Amino acid sequence: MLPEKNVLKEDYDVVIIGAGHAGCEAALACARLGLETIIFTVSVDSIALMPCNPNIGGSSKGHLVREIDALGGEMGKNIDKTFIQSKMLNVSKGPAVHSLRAQADKQDYSRSMRKILEGQEHLTIKQGEVCEIIWEENNTSFTADYNNNNSKDHLENGLSYYKNPDKKIIGVRSYTGTTYNCKAVIICTGTYLNARCLCGEAITYTGPNGLQAATHLSDSLKEMGVELRRFKTGTPARMDGKTIDYSKLSEQKGDTRVIPFSFSTNPESVQKEQVSCWLTYTNEETHKIIRANLDRSPIYAGIIEGTGPRYCPSIEDKVVKFADKDRHQVFLEPEGLYTDEVYVDGMSSSLPEDVQQAMYRTVPGLENCRIVRNAYAIEYDCINAKQLYNSLQFKNVNGLFAAGQFNGSSGYEEAAAQGLIAGINAAMYVKDKEPLILDRSESYIGVLIDDLVTKDNREPYRMMTSKAEYRLLLRQDNADLRLRKYGYKVGLVSQPVYDKVCEKERLISEEVTRLKNTFVGASKEVLSYLDSVGSTPLTTGVSLASLLGRPEINYDNLSAIDKERPLLPDDVKEQVEIEIRYEGYIERQKKQVEHFKKMESRKIPVDIDYDKVLSLRIEARQRLKEFKPLSIGQASRLSGVSPADVSVLLIYLEKK
Numbered sequence: 001m002l003p004e005k006n007v008l009k010e011d012y013d014v015v016i017i018g019a020g021h022a023g024c025e026a027a028l029a030c031a032r033l034g035l036e037t038i039i040f041t042v043s044v045d046s047i048a049l050m051p052c053n054p055n056i057g058g059s060s061k062g063h064l065v066r067e068i069d070a071l072g073g074e075m076g077k078n079i080d081k082t083f084i085q086s087k088m089l090n091v092s093k094g095p096a097v098h099s100l101r102a103q104a105d106k107q108d109y110s111r112s113m114r115k116i117l118e119g120q121e122h123l124t125i126k127q128g129e130v131c132e133i134i135w136e137e138n139n140t141s142f143t144a145d146y147n148n149n150n151s152k153d154h155l156e157n158g159l160s161y162y163k164n165p166d167k168k169i170i171g172v173r174s175y176t177g178t179t180y181n182c183k184a185v186i187i188c189t190g191t192y193l194n195a196r197c198l199c200g201e202a203i204t205y206t207g208p209n210g211l212q213a214a215t216h217l218s219d220s221l222k223e224m225g226v227e228l229r230r231f232k233t234g235t236p237a238r239m240d241g242k243t244i245d246y247s248k249l250s251e252q253k254g255d256t257r258v259i260p261f262s263f264s265t266n267p268e269s270v271q272k273e274q275v276s277c278w279l280t281y282t283n284e285e286t287h288k289i290i291r292a293n294l295d296r297s298p299i300y301a302g303i304i305e306g307t308g309p310r311y312c313p314s315i316e317d318k319v320v321k322f323a324d325k326d327r328h329q330v331f332l333e334p335e336g337l338y339t340d341e342v343y344v345d346g347m348s349s350s351l352p353e354d355v356q357q358a359m360y361r362t363v364p365g366l367e368n369c370r371i372v373r374n375a376y377a378i379e380y381d382c383i384n385a386k387q388l389y390n391s392l393q394f395k396n397v398n399g400l401f402a403a404g405q406f407n408g409s410s411g412y413e414e415a416a417a418q419g420l421i422a423g424i425n426a427a428m429y430v431k432d433k434e435p436l437i438l439d440r441s442e443s444y445i446g447v448l449i450d451d452l453v454t455k456d457n458r459e460p461y462r463m464m465t466s467k468a469e470y471r472l473l474l475r476q477d478n479a480d481l482r483l484r485k486y487g488y489k490v491g492l493v494s495q496p497v498y499d500k501v502c503e504k505e506r507l508i509s510e511e512v513t514r515l516k517n518t519f520v521g522a523s524k525e526v527l528s529y530l531d532s533v534g535s536t537p538l539t540t541g542v543s544l545a546s547l548l549g550r551p552e553i554n555y556d557n558l559s560a561i562d563k564e565r566p567l568l569p570d571d572v573k574e575q576v577e578i579e580i581r582y583e584g585y586i587e588r589q590k591k592q593v594e595h596f597k598k599m600e601s602r603k604i605p606v607d608i609d610y611d612k613v614l615s616l617r618i619e620a621r622q623r624l625k626e627f628k629p630l631s632i633g634q635a636s637r638l639s640g641v642s643p644a645d646v647s648v649l650l651i652y653l654e655k656k
Helices: 021-032 061-070 075-082 106-118 149-157 217-223 284-292 315-321 353-360 412-430 444-454 476-490 495-516 524-532 544-548 570-581 583-601 618-627 632-636 643-655
Strands: 009-011 014-017 037-041 055-057 083-089 099-104 123-127 130-137 167-174 179-181 184-187 196-199 202-204 228-235 238-240 250-252 277-281 329-334 341-345 371-373 376-383 400-402
Touching: 014 021, 014 167, 014 412, 021 037, 021 106, 021 123, 021 184, 021 412, 055 061, 055 075, 055 412, 061 075, 061 099, 061 412, 061 444, 061 476, 075 083, 075 099, 075 106, 075 412, 099 106, 106 123, 130 217, 167 184, 184 412, 217 228, 284 315, 284 353, 353 371, 400 412, 412 444, 412 476, 476 495, 476 570, 495 544, 495 570, 544 570, 570 583, 583 632, 632 643
Parallel strands: 009 179, 014 037, 014 184, 037 123, 184 400
Antiparallel strands: 055 099, 083 099, 130 167, 167 179, 196 202, 196 376, 228 376, 238 341, 238 371, 250 277, 277 329, 329 341
């Protein structure tokens, strides 16, 4: 870094460190909310880079993308413009687990997102490395005006920056010595912080795809009292598509009718010719080569220090941990329309190059493959997100926020979701407004963030539908109905867009009511219709809603005996059918949510002294001190805190 005589200074409201999927959403949110924002990246060519898999969405991740879109984020719109194949997953199951997944043209996705950032008012892009975060001791005393509803709400939320912790952000300094004064900083460093890539015995101290690592910021964070840890992830090799024998592979086509990610995208605009993906499998010969070379794998040789993701294991891990499996799926996915590179999904590795070539060439279709980019593992610094509140602000630093893989998560979608929330809340912090906190009962984003900040995650966190307790309510198809209001409230969703979802809500309600109040009897026409769809004949009159509850009947074919139905958009018809067909299950989950809300509404003062809460077990007291939960509900989800501890805490708060 240059000496202090370099006195170049610039002023911004918010500084974003990192321009991956988290950084892009954070920067756009802040700028769109009117804040002067600067986003730093080690290379402007790496904005919204996809260093690993070339797709957006997938099981549960598709839910996150839809929620990002409903709140006013950009990821859904961008993938709608740049996808090369789209498929709805889990269609044979219930609507709660339907998830959209799209293969992206990786370069096009990155270029398109960069263009959005470049055209955004109030947003500056800067290539450079932030090496230091500048802060000062926070001596401001806290006062709450209980006649001011806004102030009281903040106090009841128990959020740290209204209690004024020890430190507050005043700026950052780049490696070239320039100081950027600001009111808030969002760290979105992804896998770049103190990164090193491993391919067998070869170790390079770079970020993903050979890009420059960020090597100076970690020391500054440690000086602030931020606790860092090491995680690792990996990526498979990229093959020259011209060297693949596709005749030996099983073709995987996209959906005939494409459904867009964004609620704002015209469905007709995404109906286009799609590329195919391909399926093959490893075999015993593949596994034999891997087992014979485990001693050369950095993972098993003890060279890798970081913890990897359990739900996305390397091929070495699969062979060792699932020794009973004689084969593993391998998906070959094109990386774009203007490249021959093919992503070998399912075979990430950190084995040496010679072993990689030997094992890949045992896979049917890859016998003569040529590797364009070797597979590698990457280690990086990140945090235990227990240091954050649900707003994604650090508990001990005013104005310091974090998002994405820096928070110990994995995946583009998880990163983008956190980036959007961190961006919104940094803006709310600067504007002295109430932060946006989404809870587990209203969004997958709420589940993601709550899991990160309340659980001591020992490995990169991955979103899964099974982690959402109320997943029948949190479907991807109704994300706009659940979350548009929040995007509108904070200022990221326009009035016309919000009015549209309100109108949609009205149409759904009216049509559900109409179907419940429209009755048919055992007429010849009705009996003929029921026979045509293979349904049991009627002996008495029933409502159309009752008939729609039958599995062989859907809203469209019910039109044969529903002559008075209004002309409705497809998305409204979809919601009507789901609401009626799953009404009993939905009502049951709504009652569970009511109980959850009661627990969440019982706030815990941030200055509570747990040592004075008698009868708390020692382990529970330690965990409560460590995580500082904001509510009884959050406290109840901490490992080490039992229902009995929660009861003791409730009694103590009641007395106080």
